[in-house]
Amino acid sequence: MALVPLAGxxxxxxxxxxxxxxxxxxxxxxxxxxxxxxxxxxxTKKYYIGAIINSVLIAIISATIGMFxxxxxxxxxxxxxxxxxxxxxxxxxxxSNFSGxxxxxxxxxxxGNTGILVVLGKKLGIEALAHFNVYTITGLxxxxxxxxxxxATLLLIPTFEGLRKEWREASQILKASSFQYWIHxxxxxLLPSIFSTLSVLFANALxxxxxxxxxxxxxxxxxxxxxxxxxxGDVYQRPGLGSALSVIMMLLMVIAVYINQxxxxxxxxxxxx
Amino acid sequence: xxxxxxxxxMMWVTALYLILPLVLTFLYSFSSEWINVLPTGFTFxxxxxxxxxxxxxMSLARTLLICVLTIVLAGILMxxxxxxxxxxxxKFDKYLQILCMIPYALQGIIIAISILTLYSGAKGLFGxxxxxxxxxxxxxxxxxxxxxxxxxxxxxxxRELIEAAQILGCTRFYAFFRIIVPNILSGIIIxxxxxxxxxxxxxxxxxxxxGSSYQTASMFLYKTMxxxxxxxxxxxxxxxxxxxxxxxxxxxxxxxxx
Numbered sequence: 166m167a168l169v170p171l172a173g174x175x176x177x178x179x180x181x182x183x184x185x186x187x188x189x190x191x192x193x194x195x196x197x198x199x200x201x202x203x204x205x206x207x208x209t210k211k212y213y214i215g216a217i218i219n220s221v222l223i224a225i226i227s228a229t230i231g232m233f234x235x236x237x238x239x240x241x242x243x244x245x246x247x248x249x250x251x252x253x254x255x256x257x258x259x260x261s262n263f264s265g266x267x268x269x270x271x272x273x274x275x276x277g278n279t280g281i282l283v284v285l286g287k288k289l290g291i292e293a294l295a296h297f298n299v300y301t302i303t304g305l306x307x308x309x310x311x312x313x314x315x316x317a318t319l320l321l322i323p324t325f326e327g328l329r330k331e332w333r334e335a336s337q338i339l340k341a342s343s344f345q346y347w348i349h350x351x352x353x354x355l356l357p358s359i360f361s362t363l364s365v366l367f368a369n370a371l372x373x374x375x376x377x378x379x380x381x382x383x384x385x386x387x388x389x390x391x392x393x394x395x396x397x398g399d400v401y402q403r404p405g406l407g408s409a410l411s412v413i414m415m416l417l418m419v420i421a422v423y424i425n426q427x428x429x430x431x432x433x434x435x436x437x438x
Numbered sequence: 439x440x441x442x443x444x445x446x447x448m449m450w451v452t453a454l455y456l457i458l459p460l461v462l463t464f465l466y467s468f469s470s471e472w473i474n475v476l477p478t479g480f481t482f483x484x485x486x487x488x489x490x491x492x493x494x495x496m497s498l499a500r501t502l503l504i505c506v507l508t509i510v511l512a513g514i515l516m517x518x519x520x521x522x523x524x525x526x527x528x529k530f531d532k533y534l535q536i537l538c539m540i541p542y543a544l545q546g547i548i549i550a551i552s553i554l555t556l557y558s559g560a561k562g563l564f565g566x567x568x569x570x571x572x573x574x575x576x577x578x579x580x581x582x583x584x585x586x587x588x589x590x591x592x593x594x595x596x597r598e599l600i601e602a603a604q605i606l607g608c609t610r611f612y613a614f615f616r617i618i619v620p621n622i623l624s625g626i627i628i629x630x631x632x633x634x635x636x637x638x639x640x641x642x643x644x645x646x647x648x649g650s651s652y653q654t655a656s657m658f659l660y661k662t663m664x665x666x667x668x669x670x671x672x673x674x675x676x677x678x679x680x681x682x683x684x685x686x687x688x689x690x691x692x693x694x695x696x
Contacts, residue, residue, distance in 0.1 A: 167518040168530075174515060175537055177564075178573040182552035183544075189555060234452065241449035253449055258689065260456040262681050265641050266659055267674040271459035274466055274667065281462070285475050315456060372545035375641035375656075379663065389547045393646050396554055404555055411548050418543065 190408035203409035213391065213406075217413065219302065220371055220388035227306050228366035231313025232359065238314070239321035243328070254322075261315035265375035272299055272308045272380065300384045308376055313366050320365065324358040356432050364425040368418050388414055460678075467671035484668040494673070497658035498680075504568070504654065505637045508575040509630045515576075516583045517626075521614045524596050531588075538584035541577045550574055550646040567648045574643050579633035586632070590625025594618065624691050631688035635681050 193200045207213045242250050263271075275282055276299040286294025298304060328351060336346045352359075374389045388410065395407025467484060469477030488494055523530045541549055553574050557564045564570075596618050603613035619626075641656045650657065655677055663670045 167522045171515040171519040174511075174573065174576055178553055178577050179537075179540060179549070182549075182556045185556045186548075186552040237445070237448045238452040241445035241447075241452075244445050245449060249446075249449070253453055255689075256453045256456060258685065259682065260460065262635065262639065262685060263460055263678070265639060266656060266663065267463065267678065268459065270663060270667075270670055270674060271463045274472075274671075275459060275462060281472070281475060288475060311456070311459065314452065318452070368543070368545060372547050374547050375645075378641070378645070379660065389642075392547060392551060393642075396551055396558075397646055397649060407551065408555065411551055415544065415548060418545075422543070 186408050186411055189405055190412045192405070194405050203405045204413075206406065207409050207413065212386065213410065216386040216388050216391045216410075217417075219386055220414075221417065223302060223306055223309060223387070224367045224370035227309035227313055227370045228363055230306070230310045231317050231366055232363055234310075234314050235317030235321055235362075236355075236359075238318045239325045242318070242322055243325040254319075257315040257319050261312070261319065264312040264373075266379040268308060268311060269376045269379035272304070272311070275299075276304065276307070300381050302385055305377060305380065305385060308380060309370050309373060312373075312376070313370065316369065317362055317366055320362045321355075321358060324355055328354060353432070357429050360425045360428050360432070364421045367421045371414065371417060371421075463671045463674050463678075467668060467675050469668065472667075484666070484672045488662075488669055488672045488676075493653070494658060497653050497655045500652060501638055501654040501656070504571055504575065505634050508572050508579065508637060509633055511572065512576045512579055512583050512633070513626060513630065516580075516587055517615075517619065520587055520591060521611075524591060524618075525600060525610050525614060528597075535584070535588075538580045542581040546578055546640065546642045547646070549577055550643045553577075554647055567652055570647050571644065571652065574647060575637050575640075578640075578643065579636060582632050582636070583629045586625055586629025587622065590622035591618070593625070594621045596622075624694065628688045628691050631684045631691075635684045635688075638677070638681055638684070 190203055191199055191201070193202075207217075238253075242253050245253065272280075274280055276297055277283070278298075280297075280299065282294055283297055286292070286297065299308070332350055333346060336350060341349070372389055374393070377385075377387050377390055392407050392410045392414065395403045395410065465477065466472060468480045468482070470479040470481040470483065471477065519534060523534055553570060557570055559565070596614075599618060599621075600610060600613045603617055604610060608617070639656065641660065644652065644654050644657055645660075648654075648657075650661075653661075655673075659670065659673045659677065662673050
C-alpha cells in the first residue's frame with residue numbers, strides 16, 4: 166500500500182507522459198492514424214537537421230575539450246597536498262553550480278560585443294579577441310566547456326585516486342619513461358571512467374537549454390531550443406514535430422550510452438589479452 | 439620535480455579559469471559603468487535598485503514555495519516506498535532503482551516537454567500549472583532523493599535495526615518511522631538541499647511549463663537580463679549566495695556524518 170503514492174507519481178508524471186510523447190511522434194495530429202511524416206520532415210528539412218547536427222557537434226566538441234582539461238586538472242589534484250586538493254575541490258563544487266543563465270551572462274560581459282576581453286583585444290590589437298563573437302557556435306562551445314570542466318574533474322578525481330603510487334614506482338624502476346607509464350598503465354586503467362564521463366558530458370551538453378537560450382536566442386539552431394519552440398511557441402505549435410525531435414534526442418542519448426558500453430567491453434576484452 | 443610543478447600550475451590555472459567569470463559577475467554588480475577594460479567607478483546603486491523590489495522577493499518566495507512543496511512530497515513518497523522495500527520486499531529495490539534513475543538519463547527538457555504535452559489541455563487538478571511544476575520537479579529530483587535516502591539506510595543497517603526493534607516488541611511501522619527515520623535525518627536533509635539547489639537554479643522546466651505565468655527567481659533573472667546588465671548581476675549574486683548556502687549546509691552535514 167505504501168508504494169502506491171510513489172508508483173502513482175511515477176506513472177502519471179513519468180511513464181504515461183513519455184509514452185504519450187513517443188506515440189504522438191507517430192500519429193497524425195488529432196487522429197489515430199500512423200504516420201512517419203514528422204520524422205520525414207525532420208530528416209529532410211535543413212532547419213531541423215541543422216539543429217541536430219549543431220547540437221551533436223557542440224556536445225561532442227565541448228565534451229572532448231572539457232575532458233582533456235579535466236584529465237590534467239584531476240591528475241594535478243591527485244598529486245597535490247591534502248590542503249590544496251580540498252581547496253580545489255571546493256572551487257569545483259562551487260563553480261559546478263554556476264551554469265545556465267548566470268553563466269551565459271558572465272560570458273556576455275567577458276566576450277560579448279563590449280565584453281571586457283573584446284575591448285582589451287581591441288586596445289592591444291589582438292585581432293582574434295577584438296573580433297570575437299560569443300553569439301556563434303564557437304562562442305557556445307567555449308561557454309559549454311566551462312560547465313563541463315568542474316563536472317568532468319569531479320567525476321575523474323576518484324579514478325585518479327585509484328592509480329596506486331607503487332605502479333608508478335615499479336614502472337620507474339623498470340626504466341619506463343613518464344610517457345610510457347601513461348600509455349601502458351595509466352590511461353588503460355582510466356579509460357573506462359573516461360568513457361563513462363564522456364557520455365555524461367555529452368548528454369549534459371546535448372540537453373543544455375538555459376545557457377543557449379539566454380546566450381543566443383535564435384542565432385544558432387539547437388535541438389533543445391527547437392523542441393521547446395514546437396510546444397510553447399507564440400506563433401504556432403507543432404506538437405507532432407516536437408515529439409519526433411524529442412524522440413530523436415532520447416535516441417541520441419541512448420546511442421551515446423551504447424557506444425560507451427561497446428567501447429568499455431572492447432577495452433576490458435583488450436585488457437584481458 | 440619539474441613534473442610536480444607543472445601539474446600544480448595546471449591545477450591553479452584551472453581554478454583561476456573557473457573562478458574568473460564568478461568574480462567578474464560579482465565586480466560587475468558593483469560597477470557604475472563598465473564599457474572599458476576597467477570599470478569607471480563603484481556603486482551600490484544597483485543593489486539599492488533590486489533589493490527593495492517587491493516582485494524580486496515574490497519571485498524568490500515562489501521558488502521557495504515550489505521547492506518546499508516538491509521536496510516534502512518527494513521525501514514522503516520516497517520514505518513510504520523505502521519502508522516497503524526495506525521491510526517487506528527487498529527485491530523490489532532493483533526496479534525502484536531503475537525507475538528512479540530514468541529521469542537522470544532523460545534530462546529536464548524531455549521530462550518537462552512530455553508532461554506539458556500531456557496535461558497542458560487538461561482541466562482541473564492536472565491542468566494546473568503549479569501542480570504540473572511540482573510533479574515535474576518531483577520526477578527530476580527523484581534520482582537524488584533515492585540515492586541519498588538509500589545510502590543513508592544502508593549506512594545505519596536499517597534492516598538489522600528493525601529486526602532488533604521487533605524483538606523488543608515494536609511494530610515494523612513504528613520501528614521504521616520512529617527509529618530509522620530520525621537516524622537517517624541528516625541523509626534526508628542532504629538530499630533535500632541538493633534537490634533544492636537543482637530546483638532553485640532551474641530554468642528549463644519553469645520556462646517550458648509555466649512560462650511567464652508563474653514568475654520564479656530564474657524567470658525574474660531572465661527578464662532583468664533584457665533591461666540592465668548591472669541589475670542582472672545583482673540578481674545573479676543574490677541567487678548564487680543562496681545556492682552556495684544550500685550546498686555548504688549539505689557539504690558540512692555530509693562531513694559530519696562521515
